[in-house]
Amino acid sequence: MKSISLEGNDAGIEMAPIPSASYSNSKPDSLLETIPSTVVDFHVNTNFNPTASLQIQADGKHVISFPSPPKPLETPIFSPDTGRPVYISVRPRRRKGNCRLVLAEDSFETAIARTTYKWGPSHNPIVRIGRDDDIDADEFEMVRKNPLCRTVDFKTRQWGKFQWRYGSKSERAQYAADNLLILEKVGGDGVARVRVAQLVRNDALRTPGTKHLAAGNGGRLQMGLVDEKGHELVDEVTVVVTCLVMLKKEIDRLRAIQIASMSTGGGSPALGCAMDSFAKVKSCFKS
Secondary structure, X not given: OEEEEEEOOOEOEEEEEEOOOOOOOOOHHHHHOOOOOEEEEOOOOOOOOOOEEEEEOOOOEOOOOOOOOOOOOEEEEEOOOOOOEEEEEEOOOOOOOOEEEEEOOOOOXXXXXXXXXXXXXXXXXXXXXXXXXXXXXXXXXXXXXXXXXXXXXXXXXXXXXXXXXXXOHHHHHOOOOOEEEEEEEEOOOOOOEEEEEEEEEOOOOOOOOOOOOOEOOOOEEEEOOEOOOOOEOOOHHHHXXXXXXXXXXXXXXXXXXXXHHHHHHOOXXXXXXXHHHHHHHHHHOEO
């Protein structure tokens, strides 16, 4: 675990200890361990001023691995201020992609959102925001219109249109990030955009114990849920759930390339083969 102090958006704030990706409801005291803090120096994007942050703790999948699903069935999402879990994403079993989001303090683990996956490239993930008994729950698809592009669009009944995309080199440099996922609210003309969230992954903020080559690993989710006039742009649960879908898509892409690499190479995913596969991932998919 590590305690994080940031310069920039979180200037001068000593963050609470961030636990490792492994989490157990039965051992809350383990979340309070500390190690020396890490300082991050980056330039702030003045067009985005986050008002809330969460830490997604996910191991993801390393490029040098077999193309099997991740082992952890729970993905905890913590408050950086308290170091305590806020949400937990739960899968029923390892080889099942469907998951539900629950409040960490809810002993009944009542779903406040669900994501449904169907096998095959033509099926888009379906997100449902709301409890199971909520007849007014918002349900929408997360659509990748271009198969060679990692950008994903979705439209909610309550909040309108949104797009998750990967930050450019210059945008990543603003946060010293090796990977930057950006959520933007898209205007009716399809041109006007407002950044409402971003997932920053760098040496200090990615899930402890993971590396920048991993797919689907966690990081710091920064959110600006209201505009300058105080109008709500989107709710936190929608941001969290759709971000988790993006992380799963990263893992799915890596697994697909690992399988293709093994089938053409005729062997296990050795180091050279795996690194070559990862290079293909970066070159074949646009930002």
